[in-house]
Amino acid sequence: MSVAKKxxxxxxxKSLIEMKSNGxxxxxxxxxxxxxxxxxxxAGVDVILVGDSASNVMAGHETTLPITLDQMIYHASSVVxxxxxxxxxxxxxxxxxxxxxxxxxxxxxxxxxxSGGHAVKLEGGKxxxxxxxxILHAGIPVMGHLGLTPQSxxxxxxxxxxxxxxxxxxxxxxxxxxxxxVGCFAVVLEKxxxxxxxxxxxxxxxxxIGIGAGGGVDGQVxxxxxxxxxxxxxxxxx
Numbered sequence: 229m230s231v232a233k234k235x236x237x238x239x240x241x242k243s244l245i246e247m248k249s250n251g252x253x254x255x256x257x258x259x260x261x262x263x264x265x266x267x268x269x270x271a272g273v274d275v276i277l278v279g280d281s282a283s284n285v286m287a288g289h290e291t292t293l294p295i296t297l298d299q300m301i302y303h304a305s306s307v308v309x310x311x312x313x314x315x316x317x318x319x320x321x322x323x324x325x326x327x328x329x330x331x332x333x334x335x336x337x338x339x340x341x342x343s344g345g346h347a348v349k350l351e352g353g354k355x356x357x358x359x360x361x362x363i364l365h366a367g368i369p370v371m372g373h374l375g376l377t378p379q380s381x382x383x384x385x386x387x388x389x390x391x392x393x394x395x396x397x398x399x400x401x402x403x404x405x406x407x408x409x410v411g412c413f414a415v416v417l418e419k420x421x422x423x424x425x426x427x428x429x430x431x432x433x434x435x436x437i438g439i440g441a442g443g444g445v446d447g448q449v450x451x452x453x454x455x456x457x458x459x460x461x462x463x464x465x466x
Contacts, residue, residue, distance in 0.1 A: 239274050239315040241347065241369045241413035247274070247446075248435045254447025256437055257455065260286050260303045264452065265310035273314055275437075277449060278304040278345065280319040280378075285453040292378045293322045297335055304343035317371050318345040325350055325359050332359035336368050349416065351377035353403025357410060364411045372407040372415035374400050375441065397424050401431060408432040416449060417441045 234252070236243050247254055256275035259265035260282045268276055282303050283295035297320075304318045318339050325332035336348045347369035350356055360370050400420065407415050414435040417425050422442020429436035429445045438445035453459050 236274075236313070238313055241315065244274070244315070244414055244435045245433070248433070254435055254437060256447055256449035258282075258449075258451045258453075259307050259310075262306045262310045265307040268452065269311045269314045274447070275449070276307060276311060276314045276316050277349070278307050278316065278318045278343075279451065280321045281451050283321075285451060285459070295321050297321055297324045297338060301339060301343045304339060304345045308344040315347065316345045317347045317349050318343060319349050325356065329359040329362035332356070333362045333366055336363045337366065340368055347371055347413070349373055353399070354406055357406060360407070360412065361410055370412045372404070372412045373418065374403050374407075374415060374420075375417045376419040378418075397421075400424065401428055404428045404432055404436070408434045417445065 234247075234250075244254055254275065255273045256277055257268050257273050258277045258279045258281060259268050260278060265276060278300065280292040280295050280300065282299070283289045283292045286303070287295065287299075289295070300318060300321050304316065308316055320332070320335055320339070324335035332350070339345050339348055348363065349371040350360060350363075351373040353372075353374060360372070363370055397420075400417075401424075404415055404417075412434060414437060415428075415432075416437045416439065417428060418438075419440040422444060425436065425438050425441035426444025435446040437447045437449045439449045
């Protein structure tokens with residue numbers, strides 16, 4: 229993972245867009261507690277994601293679905309207290325934004341007020357467009373997430389690569405462009421073909437962060453437990 233060439237004393241959403249325009253790769257790792265966040269931040273990683281993957285790697289659940297908003301706020305609060313440089317992005321957990329835009333806004337406000345996080349991340353495209361707009365209108369930065377969306381695992385039935393068919397690939401491109409248009413500052417693409425991920429990254433001006441999406445994107449994100457090989461039962465190829 230590369231670190232920004234410019235000496236950013238504090239990474240902001242504006243910094244990330246500037247890094248993309250300058251061709252500088254963006255580094256992003258997860259953290260869920262004070263100690264690990266301190267290590268990741270000191271190492272110079274640009275973005276720390278307080279991911280709902282805490283449901284798997286911290287609590288031992290099979291999926292990301294069980295983790296609650298209160299638990300996400302607890303993890304995010306611990307991370308924020310450790311960070312001096314990185315941008316802290318917090319996942320909105322399953323059930324905290326899908327029902328209606330007002331619920332999405334309430335959940336996002338709680339995260340920002342109670343944890344001190346810098347931005348939120350939501351999974352989905354046009355189906356959650358109104359929720360994203362509501363959050364953005366409140367002044368809360370939003371990172372999108374397309375491709376494999378783990379909160380929808382029971383819908384897909386598998387963690388395999390998404391958007392291999394032309395119709396799904398076209399929808400993904402349209403969703404990414406929509407996310408940029410409504411005001412998201414970045415988008416994560418998870419487990420999609422590398423050529424498609426590069427096509428998306430080239431088609432929008434906001435940073436595209438990949439995970440299992442090849443090297444043609446603007447940055448990479450990994451669950452830190454995967455990067456360090458701490459999961460004996462799961463070893464992702466990427």
